[in-house]
Amino acid sequence: MINVLIVDDHALVRAGFHMILDAxxxxxxxxxxxxGEQALRRARELRPDVVLMDLHMPGADGITATAAITAELPGVRVLALSTFDLDEYVVDALRAGASGFLPKDISPEELVEGVRVVQRGESVVAPRLLTRLIGTFVRAPRPAPRPAALAELTDREREVLTLIARGQSNAEIAASLQVAASTVKNHxxxxxxxxxVRDRAQAVIAAYEAGLVTPGDA
Incomplete structure (x- = not known):
């Protein structure tokens, strides 16, 4: 069973999510x-597999709570939710340690699948948000490469990071490099x-910020 902690300042929203997930x-x-403060306390107490985190709440907001939970409880995955589609919220949530970002107007089926995806240790971002986020990278000036960020990587690890940033799964990377899937997992x-970084979403951001890849790379 995937145990979920629901965090939202609106009781009606919590009740709706509760009904969907419990079904x-x-x-x-x-x-x-x-x-956010209650979310951290409850996460410590319950140790859920996934926290469904609203980003906009009074007091400690969802991004602050996400950073605290993922730092203190690395086994807990956070799926961020927001009524706002602003690109900076997506990046801030992922940087804080969230494994995914979905808008609140998604379907129940998309919500359920999103919970399953982040529980597996993968990342999920709504397609319309991901498209705009990539567009933001395209429009923005290319960041100056920061070799120090990648200095510790071996050539093969740098190659694997590049393929992750291009959207390849471990199985696809293994096929591209003609190595075993277990070898890729170790890399x-x-x-x-x-x-x-905590997961693939943060790894992609790191690869872009370090200038290792740019949007449109084959």
Whole structure:
């Protein structure tokens, strides 16, 4: 079972999410919280698999709570939700440690699948937000390469990071490099530790910021 903590300052929203998730055979709502401070306390107490985190709440907001939860409880995944589609919220949430970002107007099916995806250790961003986010990178001046950010990586780890940033899964990377999937997994674990990122979403951001890849790379 995937245990979920629902965080939102509106009781009606929490009730709706609760009903959707509890109806799934593989999910259970472990608890609820109405602000960021309560979310951290409840996460410590319940140790959920996934936190469904609203970003805009009074007091400690969702981004602050996400950063605190992911730093203190690395086994807990956060799926950020917002009524706003602003690109900076997506980047801020991912930088804070969220494994995904979805708008609140998604369908129940998309919400459920998003929870499953982040619980598996993968990342999810709504397609319309991802498209705009990539567009932001395209329009922005290319950042100056920062070799120090990647200095600890081996040539093969740098190659794997490049393929991650181009959207390839571990299986696709293994096929591209003609190595075993287990070898790719080891490279991914090692490079994540070296560049100090939690998951693939943060790794993609790091690759762009370091100038390792640019939008439109084949």
């Amino acid at each position: 799934q055979d593989d999910m259970s709502v472990a608890g609820e919280a109405e602000d 991914v674990t090692s490079l994540f530790a070296k560049i100090r």
